[in-house]
Amino acid sequence: MPGIFLDVSRLLSRLVSGKLPTGIDRVGLEYVRHYGGRGGTRAVMSERGFQVVLSVRDSERAFELLLNQDFTRSRDVRALVVRAILGAVKKERVGPGVLLHTSHSGLEFNRYFEAMKRRDVRAVFMLHDLIPLTHAEYCRPGVLETHRQRMRVALSHAAGIIANSQATLDSLVNQSRCEGWDVPRTTIARLAPGVTVSAPGERPIKEPYFVMLGTIEPRKNHWFVLHVWRRLVELHGKQAPTLVIIGRRGWECENAVDMLERCAPLRGKVVEEGHCSDARLHDFLHHAQALLFPSFVEGYGMPLVEALVTKVPVIASDLPVFREIAADVPEYLDPLDGPGWISSVLDYAKPASQKRQSQLARIQHFEAPTWSQHFKAVDDFIEALA
Template sequence: MSKILIDVTRLLTRLYDGLLPTGVDRVGLAYVQRYGGQARAVLSERGVSSVLTERDSLKAFEWLTSSICNRNSIRRLVISACTSSLRKTAFERGILLHTSHNGMEFQRYYRAMERRNVRSVFMVHDLIPLTHAEYCRPAVDQAHRQRIRTALEHADGLIVNSRFTLDSLIAEAQQAHLRMPPAVIAHLASGLPVRAHGKRPIDTPYFVFLSTIEPRKNHWLILHVWRRIVEEYGNAAPKLVIIGRRGWECENVIDMLERCVALKGVVIEEASCSDERLSTYLQYAQALLFPSFVEGYGMPLVEALELQVPVLASDIDVFHEIAGDIPEYIDPLDGLGWIAQIKEYMQPESRARAAQLDRAKHFRPPTWTTHFERVDDFIGSLQT
């Protein structure tokens, strides 16, 4: 078995900053839980990397999996890593597993791994900044293109979360006239622990929208939908719970949240929501709303269906790949379609909701066991 190295730079930085894990972070934490007992941790900055000692690696993995944040200890660990970077650690054979996009763009990172006799395997979560730059911050498309093309040129292998992401990656390689490295599709399991029902958080019917607030997630349309529903139903309108931080390029959404009188008391923002509270919100919801214009995967869809919570989702390919015919699919531009489905699903005896719950009984959620079986086989194939 190859020696496993895991780049934990993003995870440790976010822990230090006191930030709750995103979907990308949940994936990284799953890799730490799976391989941490036999792995070494890697820290990197602008392509300059350091392999932590076994002792420091175990410390870092323990902090990450337990969410223990001792800022002084993390600072000392980083200083130790900077010192150890002067020593050229090499392995008989090694595999780097890098599960975030951070640092993919630096060629010296790959070269340093080659000198350590380590093969670099990166996870690609999406190519959205390349395919849909209009939904991202300015210049993010250029930065992400550099990441992806550097990985295509220098990575020994790529892990992707969906067929949709792999197809996007192949198209980018062809457009850039670059070779396509070996790749494996490994669907992601829910990062949300399955918990027993807690106390119902809201007495009246409500829907959940789980996502960072950013343009491609389509919050603006849903808020206009909700205003129309409030106009029709008044105090009987269902609540909308938006779970996620405010992101970028979303001023119009913030204007609606802060200044739309009709939505006051009806739309509830939860910017920092623990896993326990999120699980409770989902379990009592009429449905999860997932109206994105584009996704590389769609972790909230998996999280909801695993909890047997209905989903109203955009009619996009990757959602069909993950969930088949279980959700109700609606075009992300079809405001009237969203209104109709929400009005149906808010009813106590909704037949459509009951029918989806029946379909959801047949949902087979991706598991980390299956994910890592595919990853382990892939790692093995790179050594032959």
């Protein structure tokens, strides 16, 4: 196995900012947990394409800080950064090795990967999705061109690409044909749940409730579900189930925020959890009637795996990637089928719901991907590239 270098730029930045890990961050943390425990693995930080490689000792310290997710230790992170910058003057040859870059952050800068190549370190990138290129309408202005540049740079420098699903890899191949990009060697390594299954705590809400999990943004379809909930309250009043939205407010979600803040019928029937610990998230998920996942598009769908591995039913959009991961286990609906979502929510809210019981039976046969399987695929891929 060649020397391993982990890009931890995004992880350290979010730790210093006091931000809880997103799905992409949880994947990055698993890479830190897997490779950081190996002797000699080194951390890499970059800012606008200028990179520094931490010493082995400082890398171990960075990995420890990241895995502990202690937001009070920002001073320690800054000290690591200062030492790394001061030590970067030497520019020693650090390879041969492989740089594992598991986020999309910073991919747009050629100079980063050219510099690593000069130091005999080749790059392997994890691809989470191509949504900014295929569905730009769900992204912030300017993200389309940034992501196109990221893909262009990544593909030109990559020794290999790790895709999180066949659907993501298919999307890359199709987009590359349109753009005229060459695709390097690839592998698929599906993602395991980002939360540890443990004994649940007390039920957080007494009455039946449903959970949505993820950043509030247009493609997640929160606005639609909030309208579904308004209709449920109009039809059933206090007997309507509760909706729990777990995730911070993202970008261009003003319509959803207006509903959350100003829609009187939703008060008391929609709970917003913008800063939810893993333990609290697990409790909410474990006791829910179902996870609602009405996205228009996804590269993978970590919440779906997390729900099913916790034995919680899922009502989801009928997306190819969901069927790839979970086959026929979830209840699938069109993401714009209002009557269908209303009917399913009401059915799953019943104590003796036959549909819910049927899915609970199907869940028993669900086999979630594991991190052992994921890293076996990645390690074999790295060995093959070497």
